[in-house]
Amino acid sequence: MDTPIVAAINIGDIYSQCGISRPCDFDDNPSRVHFLAFETKFNEITFQLPTSLLLNEDMEFEGFGYEAEQKYISLLENGTHKSYYFFRRFRMQLHSSISHCSDVNIYTFDGTKKLPMVFIFSLVIRFFRLRVTSHLSIRFGVVDDEISWILTFPDSWTGLYERLFHEAARKGGLKFGCFSTLSESTAYIKFCKRIKEEQIGTKLVIVDCGLRHIFRNETMTELHHESIGILDGTSIDRDIRSLLRAVIGPDIYCGNQNRHPERDQFLREVQANICRNSLPVSVKVPLSWQQRIQMAMEDERYKDKIYLTGDKLRIANNWIFERFEVAFSQYMENVNRLIDKTIPNEIVIMGDLSHIPIVTQFIKSNITAHYGKSVEDKLAAVEGALVFGHTPKLTALVDSKYKFLIELSQSDLLSANMGNDNKLRENVRTVSLSSVLDKSEYKIKVLQDRIQYPIKEINFDDVEVHEKVIFLSDPLSQIVLDDKHEIADIFSDIYHQEWSDSLESLIENGYSEKKGVFLLINILRESQSLVCKFIQAQLWQVAAIFNPELNDVECSFELPDEIRDEVKAWQRINFKEYIPHVQEYCENELSKKSFLPEFRNWSLTNYMKSIVSNVWRMTVSEPEMYLDWTFQENTKIDNSVVQLFNKSGEFLDYPVWPAIYGGKEGNILRKAIVQAK
Structure with missing residues (x-):
């Protein structure tokens, strides 16, 4: 053959x-x-x-x-x-x-x-x-x-x-x-x-329903969450898990799946219902759950959300639809901003989640521009690979991370003049930002007396394709940098997921609940201190460029506001490139602390890494986000700024999780969690 x-x-x-x-x-x-x-x-x-x-x-x-x-x-x-x-x-x-x-x-x-x-x-x-x-x-x-x-x-x-x-x-x-x-x-x-039909003037819009984040520095990263579920890591999945945790209790919904395998089976069935468009969601629950569900149904918070019919828990359609609407709202604004409404558009929906009817229906119903037709294909990667296999010489492999654009101004790069000279000018020199705390190198560009963003060269190996195609981010797992509400959401998720799993692990290893809570708070506080130290070291290296006499990272120094602002912006935008090194540095430093237990299993390590990544984003935000730990024992509980942990009462015993504010003088974004007495 x-x-x-x-x-x-x-x-x-x-x-x-x-x-x-x-x-x-x-x-x-x-x-x-x-x-x-x-x-x-x-x-x-x-x-x-x-x-x-x-x-x-x-x-x-x-x-x-x-x-x-x-x-x-x-x-x-x-x-x-x-x-x-x-x-x-x-x-x-x-x-x-x-x-x-x-x-x-x-x-x-x-x-x-x-x-x-x-x-x-x-x-x-x-x-x-x-x-x-x-x-x-x-x-x-x-x-x-x-x-x-x-x-x-x-x-x-x-x-x-x-x-x-x-x-x-x-x-x-x-x-x-x-x-x-x-x-x-x-x-x-x-x-x-x-x-694609060869029709002059038609723009192809690809909606990628994979599990990806799009960042404003034109790079793409994919999402990783050690949770179960067809919608792993998305805000919808987190809402479903949070609802289940609240209804059946954290003692059953814990990190130890070996003790409660029925939880995983239940979640699989919920996700299968959504994927098959079998709504309202109706799943059989164990007898041990039914009394807890009946009690939860009397709570005003869960009214019209859940029902118990025989041995099956039903989740209301409206609640499911609202979760999708919340997850999609900001995303659809970006979609409609990118689409040229003056010309016909062909919408192509693909990726791991494109087979879910409610996903594709929501996308199509919320696109305001005219489009000739839409295509959903969950098998697009295989079909495209087969085309490549038959015609390999006609395909130029490109650096895909520059194809995923989210800002309208950036999408203009698709039709940029190929003759533009992207080379650095002679008066631009590269400066290493390798921290004294971390020897790996991260480079920025310094132009005379100010810092610029890194200049990225864009390759147009397949010009015809790039001029016709715009890739959009995943609607179900978007993270927009500098959005403090998104950062607060992730911080809250860490409490519900990594923190809860870690506390469960500590209790299984002989810790009391209170001692375990204090240990996890100490990890958070120390991580925040180490991240600030790391960030300060990066600023010191930039200051040393302008003042060679600086010889100690601990010494005081001043940076012009313009330069400091641009370095901080660089730290916000590019943190994904070096956060693994920051995590490694913090983990090594924390291991030297006497309060840290000798055993460090997977859940505790994952908690530390998640904390470092999120605290970094809080610290480099403008203004810096603020965590409030100032809760005194025996003070009267103020429900406007705190939520109760697992005991009811009027007076505070000890803090469990800090409140998060948009800034030192900013609005509260998420309430603190406290134990009452």
């Missing part, structure tokens, strides 16, 4: 897919694609599998997708799961930080064990390879050497992850020279070029 059959594999954050395209079919109609089909637990046929992998105690393959999830649920119910390795949505772990070592590991779903990235991905690739080769061998008599493989990877992966992914493909049984890798955004472009 002169022209090989092309097979594409997309191992996604939430779902994974695999497709096949024969040369004869592609020549007749590029849309003629065969997707591997699988059966769900609802006896439905799907072309997607959950990105879940189960291994036994000997690290041998037990199942992937729905098979892995169902087997793991059975193991949980029988209490025989502890020796198994269950990985769920494991690709998300590779977006949260950049590893600088060759040994990249992925943690199991419960965070107790880990295995190398190469090993995990090689098993998944092998799973799809065997399915494809078996199918083609039976149907067409095709052997391995007659298949060309295309594997997609997320745009946030850089050199190391790409190299390890390539190694995983080899260990998964793909022969050298018989496979290629392709970024997901490039696959999207190939898909869109195939479906």
Whole structure:
């Protein structure tokens, strides 16, 4: 066979897919694609599998997708799961930080064990390879050497992850020279070029419903949350989990899934209801929950939100719709601002969440501009990869992080003059901002007597595509820098998630509740102090440029307001590039503190990292956000600024979590949590 059959594999954050395209079919109609089909637990046929992998105690393959999830649920119910390795949505772990070592590991779903990235991905690739080769061998008599493989990877992966992914493909049984890798955004472009009608004046608008954040420095990062759920990490998912925690109580909704596996099963069913558009959500609950739910229904806060019908908890449609409306409101403003209303627009909705009807319906109903048609395709990455596999020489791989733009002024770069000279002028010199606390280098540009933002060169390797396409951020997981309400939301989420999991872990290790709370508060306070020290060191390095006599980071110095403001802006915008190093520095310093326990499990480490990242954003905000710890024992509780922890009373015993303000003299954004007596 002169022209090989092309097979594409997309191992996604939430779902994974695999497709096949024969040369004869592609020549007749590029849309003629065969997707591997699988059966769900609802006896439905799907072309997607959950990105879940189960291994036994000997690290041998037990199942992937729905098979892995169902087997793991059975193991949980029988209490025989502890020796198994269950990985769920494991690709998300590779977006949260950049590893600088060759040994990249992925943690199991419960965070107790880990295995190398190469090993995990090689098993998944092998799973799809065997399915494809078996199918083609039976149907067409095709052997391995007659298949060309295309594997997609997320745009946030850089050199190391790409190299390890390539190694995983080899260990998964793909022969050298018989496979290629392709970024997901490039696959999207190939898909869109195939479906786009050649109509002069029509603009293609791609709405990417993956799990991505867009930042104003034109970079993209993907979201990582160690939580369960089809809407992992989104504000909607957080609302569902917060509602469940409030209704059934934190003792059941805790970080230890081994003690309460029914919680995970319940959340899976809720998410499945939403994905199937089965509304109102109605899920069977354990008998032990029903009395708590009945008590919660009498609370005014949950009136018209939840109902108990027999043994099923129903969540009202209005509450679900309101959650989507809140999550989408700011996003849809950005969408409508970017769309040119004077010309026809074609809307393409794709990504992991594009299969949820309520998502696509909301997007289409809230677009104010005229659009000729809309396309939803949850399999776009695979289809685009297959197009690339048949026409590899026609695709120029581009640096995808410059394709994701959010500001209207930035979108004008798409039609920029290619003749512009982007080189730095001679009077611009690069200055290292490597902190004395952290030896890694971060560079800014200094022009004579003032600091500029880093100049980024934009490559237009595929000009025709770039002039036609605008990528929009994910509506369900947007973070807009400098938005203090967003920062406050994340701070609140840390309390509900990482803080709660850490407290549960401390109690299991012999701490009293009060002692555990004080330990977590100390970690927060010390982290805030260390972050301020790190930021001050960066400012000192800039000051040393203008005053070479400065020789000690602890000495006093003055910076012109204009320069200080620009450095602070640089710290706000680019923090994702170096926050892993700040986290490492703070973790090392905290480990020297006497109050920190000798054991530091996954939940406590994750709490420290989340705190450092969020406190950094608070500190570099303008004005600096303020945490209020000033709550005195035996003072009367003021419900306007505090919420109660798990006891009722009129007087304060001790603070549990600080209040957060927009500034020292600003408005309160989130109330403090206190224990009453």
